[in-house]
Amino acid sequence: MLSEGAAAPAVELPAYVDGERRRVDLGDYLGEGIVVLAFYPADFNPACTMQESDLGDLDLFTMQKDVSVFGVSPDSTYSHEAFADRYGLHVPLLSDREGQAAEAYGVATENGVGERLIRRAVFVVDHRGTVQYAQAADDLEAPLDVAPVKAAVGDIGGDDTALERYRVGHDHYAEGREAFRAAMADYEDREWMDARSGFEDAEPAFTAAADHFDTAVRFAETADFETVVDRAEEKADTLAHAASWLADSADALASGRGKRGAQYREDAQRLLDAATDLPEPPESGAFRLTADGVALGDSVVVDPDDEGYDWRADDAGDVDTGLGVDDADLDAAVAGDADDYERSDEPDTVEGDLEMDLDAVDAADADGEDDRAEESGVEGDTVEGDLEMDLDAVEAAEQADDAASGESDGSTDGPSGAGDSDADSVYRGGSTGGRETPAEPDSGAEPGDEQTDDGEPNEAGETSMEELDLADPTEGDGEDEEEDERANWDIPGR
Incomplete structure (x- = not known):
């Protein structure tokens, strides 16, 4: 089995991870943080109970x-899925x-009939990729003892790793601080959309800084350095939450919700006040790694009594606390008239002019409708009177106009004669009762001859149109035929 102090081998395997x-690839984790590798003989092995694995x-x-943890067994990923779901x-x-x-870590074994098995074993690998704890059990049914694993993980430290994580965290912090200050300037100038964008950029940068500071605290072995990093994590985390509240405030103010924007501003101000009480995280150059651990420069002074510290950047004075300054002009810009502003949990409402007397509105509408009715002589939304037209009179007027135009231009025959006007008037009208339609041409008539109803031309040279009978020519006949057909049907039972 792989012994303590050995370099942990990197292997790549199929896995069931987060559903x-x-x-x-273990190579992606070894050397980055602590890795716990737990080998076990099989899913649902005798060491598992109905309640826990x-x-x-x-x-x-x-x-x-x-800390990254992995379980390793010879089961398939489908078995792993059922195992993970069960427990x-x-x-x-x-x-x-x-x-x-199993071969790489020296925990492969066989049973009496030659079947390949994996011994129960646990390896704890530090952030340098070195095995710091290794323990195996010959009894496949023995449960895992996590107490020594927790102790081994707790004992792993390294100021070199802690200092490196602090440097990365401080880079993120500086990025968030720059975005935050620019957003605060836009906020004070009432450039709400730019301010919101700046705060939204600052928040993830501060969050990333807090995460790296937290890891640095985990690995730090020098007490004074651990105190500095712990306070740096607290400040970065506080500013991340303040940036979130201020982004919400700028968004509310941009959409005209002044009361809500002011409330968010008050919530953020409490966090800014807390951040002001915390010293600024020192630059990475304020620390150096020695054989005895992390040495603090003269600009960093730690007070062991209150677990705080003071950082004098380049010995030029106090730390910059501009991020937490309570600017009176800024408060006035947010809350409007500060003397009249009172915080409330009630939602934004619009009052006053929008409260209408609906009875008065209905009465005004009724008066307006009466006035319009008197002017038009028409009641309600209906239209009557003039739209009821005598279509026969209209058609007669059209025929008279066509006859007059025909006499004026001398055109009495042909396609543009009065016959066409009559035909057009029939197709334009809605009803055909009592009106005439062009007669079918007589096969014996000459093309220029004009005929009356009896086929003879009239005195005015106009053709009289036969009355169009729209009755169904088959009406009655079809019923007789149906009765006759039904009489001939061979209907069973009759």
Whole structure:
């Protein structure tokens, strides 16, 4: 089995992680943080009960940002899925079907009939990729003892790693501070949209800084340096939350919700006041790594009694606390008239002019309708009177106009004669009762002859149109035929 002090080998295996199947390369984790590797013989092995599995306690390590935990067995990823679902496990489960990882860590074994098995074993690897704890059990049914694992994880430290994490965290902090200050300037100038964008940029930068400071605290071995980093994490986390509140405030003010914007501003101000009481995180150059741990420069003074510190940047004076200044002009710009402003949890409402007397409005509408009715002589929304037209009289007037125009231009025959006007008037009208339609031409008539109703031309040279009978020519006949047909049907039972 791989012994303590050895370099942990990196292997790549299929795995079931967070509800999905994918490949995991341990090389991505070794050397970055602490790795706990737990080998076990099989899913649902005799060490598991109905209530819990032998890997359940390892879930506690998954809540630490600087610790990665993996379970390894020869089962498939599908078996891992059922195993994780049964016991509610969040530990990534690696599938070592070919025994690659078991061989690399020296925990492969066989039973009496030659079947390949994996011994129960746990390895704790530090942030440098070195095995700091290794323990194996010959009894496959023995449950995992997590107490020595927790102790091994707690004992791992390294000022070199802590200092490196602090440097990365401070870079994120400087990025967030720059965005925050620009956003505060836009906020004071009432450039709400620019301010909101700046605060939204500052928040994730401060959050990333707090995460790296937290990891640095975890690895720090020098007490004074740990105190500085712990306070730096607290300030970064406080400013991240303040940036979130101020982004909400700027957004509310941009949309005209002044009361809500002022409330968000008050919430943010309490966080800014707390951040002002915390010293600014020192530059990375204020620390150096020595054989005895992290040495603090003269600009950093730690008070062991209150677990605080003071940082004098370049010995030029106090730390910059501009991020937490309570600017009276800014408050006035946010809250409007500060003397009249009172905080309230009630939602933004609009009062006064929008409260209308609906009875008065209805009465005014009724008066207006009466006035319009008197002017038009028409009641309600209906139109009567003039739209009821005598279509026969209209058609007669059109025929008289056509006859007059025909006499004026001398056109009495042909396609543009009175006959066409009559025909057009029939098609334009809605009803055909009592009106005439062009007669079918007589096969014996000459093209220029004009005929009356009896086929003879009239005295005016106009053709009289036959009356159009729109009655169904088959009406009655079809019923007789149906009766005759039904009489001939061969209906069963009759």
